[in-house]
Amino acid sequence: MKFPEQYRKAVEKSADTAGLxxxxxxxxxxxxSGWGPKAVSPVGARGIAQFMPGTWEE
Incomplete structure (x- = not known):
């Protein structure tokens, strides 16, 4: 899958950390999010991965 190059290192690190x-x-x-860094869902999930604020803290 192609994705924005600016996120390559973060995606690679996340995949390595998660073992995926x-x-x-x-x-x-x-x-x-379609790679939109300012994405916010109606229930409060944020950013490109759409984590809920409490999940992000963990």
């Missing part, structure tokens, strides 16, 4: 293929992380982000 890069494509899974990229697909999740693509589905949740």
């Amino acid at each position: 293929p890069i494509g899974i992380i990229a697909a999740q982000i693509n589905q949740e």
Whole structure:
């Protein structure tokens, strides 16, 4: 899956940390926000990965 180059290092690090293929992380982000860093859901999830604020803190 192609994704914005500016996020490559973060996606690679996230995939390594989670023990998941890069494509899974990229697909999740693509589905949740379309790579929009200012994305906010109606229930409060934020950013490209659409984490809820409490989840992000963990």
